[in-house]
Amino acid sequence: MNVTRGFTGRPRVRNDGLPPGQYDAGDDWPVLSAEVTPDLAPEEWTFTVDGLVAEPRTWTWDEAHALPPSAYEGDIHCVTSWSKFGVRFGGVSLDAFLDTVRPAPEATHVVAFSHTGYTANLPLADLTGGRAWIVWEYGDGPLPAEHGGPARLIVPHLYFWKSVKWIAGLRFLDHDEPGFWEQNGYHHRGNPWEEQRYSGD
Amino acid sequence: MTETTLSATDSTPSAGFTPPTRFAVPGRISVNNLTAATWQRATLTDVRRETPHAATFRFAVPDWEGHLPGQHLMLRLRAEDGYVAQRHYSIASPPDDTGHIELTLDHVDGGEVSGWFHTVAKPGDEVEVRGPLSGFFAWPGDRPALLVGAGSGVVPLMSMVRHHRARGLSLPLRLLVSARSPEELIYASEYGAETTPVFTRTAPEGVPVGRVSAAHVAALLADRPEGGWEAYVCGSNGFAEHASRLLVDAGQPVDRIRIERFG
Numbered sequence: 001m002n003v004t005r006g007f008t009g010r011p012r013v014r015n016d017g018l019p020p021g022q023y024d025a026g027d028d029w030p031v032l033s034a035e036v037t038p039d040l041a042p043e044e045w046t047f048t049v050d051g052l053v054a055e056p057r058t059w060t061w062d063e064a065h066a067l068p069p070s071a072y073e074g075d076i077h078c079v080t081s082w083s084k085f086g087v088r089f090g091g092v093s094l095d096a097f098l099d100t101v102r103p104a105p106e107a108t109h110v111v112a113f114s115h116t117g118y119t120a121n122l123p124l125a126d127l128t129g130g131r132a133w134i135v136w137e138y139g140d141g142p143l144p145a146e147h148g149g150p151a152r153l154i155v156p157h158l159y160f161w162k163s164v165k166w167i168a169g170l171r172f173l174d175h176d177e178p179g180f181w182e183q184n185g186y187h188h189r190g191n192p193w194e195e196q197r198y199s200g201d
Numbered sequence: 202m203t204e205t206t207l208s209a210t211d212s213t214p215s216a217g218f219t220p221p222t223r224f225a226v227p228g229r230i231s232v233n234n235l236t237a238a239t240w241q242r243a244t245l246t247d248v249r250r251e252t253p254h255a256a257t258f259r260f261a262v263p264d265w266e267g268h269l270p271g272q273h274l275m276l277r278l279r280a281e282d283g284y285v286a287q288r289h290y291s292i293a294s295p296p297d298d299t300g301h302i303e304l305t306l307d308h309v310d311g312g313e314v315s316g317w318f319h320t321v322a323k324p325g326d327e328v329e330v331r332g333p334l335s336g337f338f339a340w341p342g343d344r345p346a347l348l349v350g351a352g353s354g355v356v357p358l359m360s361m362v363r364h365h366r367a368r369g370l371s372l373p374l375r376l377l378v379s380a381r382s383p384e385e386l387i388y389a390s391e392y393g394a395e396t397t398p399v400f401t402r403t404a405p406e407g408v409p410v411g412r413v414s415a416a417h418v419a420a421l422l423a424d425r426p427e428g429g430w431e432a433y434v435c436g437s438n439g440f441a442e443h444a445s446r447l448l449v450d451a452g453q454p455v456d457r458i459r460i461e462r463f464g
Contacts, residue, residue, distance in 0.1 A: 004278040004328060006321040009286055010313040021277075021287050023313075031438040031462050034337055036445040036455050080289050113220035117456070146442065171218055184337045185237055197275075198334065200238030 017075055018083055019192035025082035031146045032080060034180075038116050038166055042150040045115070047097070047134060048169035054102035058169075061150070064134065067092040072133050072156055077192040079159040089143070089154050091135030094127050107172040111179060112153050114166040119179035121188065122155065122162055124172070131157055134167060159190035159197070236266045240277070240329045243302070245322055251387045255353060257293060257305045258318060262330060267296045269339035270360035271433065271461075274302070274332030278314060288314045291357035291435070291461070292333065295364040302330075305387060307353045338461045340433060342370050347421055347430040347453075349413065349444045351379035352387075354436030357461060359388050361433070362395065373426045379413050379440065397421075413440075418447045429454070435461040 018024065042061045050056035059067075070093040077083045103124060110127060113119045126132070136143050136151045143149035148165030155162045161181050182188050187196040195201060243260040250256050268274075270292075277287035294303035308319040340346050340361045348358040355378045365374045376396040380386040382403040392398065399417060404410045422430070432453050434444045441462040448458055 002279065002327060003281050004317070005326055007278045007280050007286075007317050009278075009280045009284045010311070012284065021285060023286065031441075033462065034460050036449055036458050036460065037442060081287055111218045111220075113218075117220045119218070119220055146438065168220070173218070177218055180337075181335075184335050186335075198237055198331075 017085060019077055020195045021197075022077055022081055022083040022192065025084050028082070029084060029147065030078070030080070030082060032078060032161075033146070033165060035116050035118060037146050040115055040145070040150060040166055042136075045150045046169075047151070047167060049097055049101045049172070050169065051110075051172035052104040052107040052174060053172050054104060055100065057097075057101050059097070064092060064151070065136075067096045070096070070130075070133060071137075072135070072154060074156055076154075076156050076160050076163075079161055079186065079190065079192075079197050083192075088137075088139055089133060089135035090137030091133050091151065091154075093130055094132040094134060094153075095130060097134065098128060103172050106174045109173050109176045111171045111173060111177055112162075112164040113168050113171070114164050115168040116166055118164060118166075120162045120164050121177050121179045121182055122158075123176070123189065126155060126158060126162075126189075127170075131155065157191070159187075159192055161186065162190055237332055237334055240331045241265065243276075243328050243330045245324050245326045245328070246301070247324060248322070251305060252385050254385070255305055255307050255387050256319065257303050258322065259294075259301060259303045260328075260330070261300060262302055263300055265300060265302060268292055268302075268333035269336065269341050270295060270364040271339040271357045272333035272335060272360075273338075273357065273461075274304075274330045274334060276304070276314070277329050278317060279329075286314050289334070291360070293356045293359055295360055295367050297364075297367050305353060305356045305359075338433065338435070338459050340364075340431070342368060342372070344428065344431040345373040345426040346375070347432045347448075348374070348376040349378075349418075349432065349434045349436075349448070350376070351413070351436035351440040351444075352381075352385075354434075354440065354461070354463070355387055357435055358433060359391070362391075365395075373424075373430075375421050375424075377413060377417055377421060379436070413444055413447065415447055415451065418444075418451045418453075422448075422451045422453060429457060432458045433461075434458060436463070438462045 045061050048058040071090045073088045075085045110122045132155045153164045153167040243262045247259040273289050273291045279285050290304045293305045306315050309315045350358045379399040441460050
């Protein structure tokens with residue numbers, strides 16, 4: 001690619017935490033959602049794990065909160081090019097839910113879906129081993145509705161469209177099934193470090 | 202422009218899992234992924250001032266395969282030290298502007314890309330683009346469209362209005378556009394009977410000042426076409442939240458509202 005005449009970019013320090021093509025959004029946290037933000041009260045929220053699992057199960061708000069707490073502190077990366085450093089999400093590690101339902105050996109992929117009907121596909125391997133959470137806190141407060149509150153999935157090592165807002169459940173499958181943005185041209189996996197933004201990357 | 206790009210389907214075929222809920226509006230088109238994955242050279246040919254803070258940048262992109270009104274692209278600039286900045290921008294021009302695309306950019310305070318465009322760029326400069334991207338916030342001209350935008354959120358909606366005109370489409374299209382003042386109203390000279398402008402700070406003599414209201418939305422929804430409206434909302438997140446709430450409260454189905462927000 002050629003140099004753009006007269007373009008210097010903003011003053012910057014080298015930041016090894018920034019994946020290729022990303023910029024630091026600083027204090028901003030843009031809202032990127034194609035949907036109307038739902039009015040979903042905590043007492044209406046449920047989280048269901050089914051499909052290829054030994055014991056399908058639905059958790060209520062209180063039941064989910066009774067699981068051992070776990071927090072993610074680190075960075076997040078949106079496919080629209082912003083990254084946000086040093087955020088804290090509080091909730092429960094997804095492993096705690098999966099220990100109960102026990103995914104079947106043939107399960108390879110998951111469709112994560114929201115209470116609104118949004119979907120995202122994920123390889124099972126991206127959700128286990130302390131790499132994914134169901135969260136209801138951002139910083140020291142409750143997760144705002146426009147950012148997915150009362151509860152959302154976060155999978156911070158992938159682009160953030162995989163971190164389904166208003167999470168309703170996970171369905172375990174023996175094949176990969178593209179979700180909402182993946183059907184609209186986004187990459188099936190979405191690893192920011194390999195810049196897997198769009199189908200074909 | 203190829204016919205395959207324009208031939209919209211009502212739903213993306215998906216035999217698989219469908220969540221037991223309402224949204225999940227299917228994609229409108231199959232994005233041509235191979236095209237969208239390729240960076241292309243775009244040559245700036247013209248700059249038109251729209252408002253004190255916004256200008257339209259016209260590019261020649263010889264290999265552009267077309268887009269649907271409402272789609273966006275990714276644009277990148279490279280500094281001499283190899284630093285790359287890339288941003289998403291909505292496409293303002295209609296699909297039939299063969300070999301050319303137009304972007305309308307606000308001059309964002311401290312914006313490194315918009316700053317370059319507004320203070321450095323001149324005809325002859327080259328940038329790179331890839332796209333079109335995302336078939337969701339796209340209107341192929343197949344359904345009555347209710348467009349609600351604020352500020353530069355009107356950009357993808359204007360592509361729809363221009364497409365409607367260029368093709369002489371007869372199906373209903375309405376635009377509700379909010380701006381701070383008449384001077385800040387992007388594309389002011391292009392609007393016709395389909396458009397209702399709303400001014401939040403200063404308005405012309407005799408026009409009330411205020412934000413988009415339930416009354417505005419009710420007036421548009423009262424005029425319900427057969428099959429109902431497909432609503433497209435674009436603007437800042439605050440505006441998108443406000444406008445989408447008004448639409449829902451006025452009876453527009455949640456699954457017939459498509460939103461594009463910017464930070």
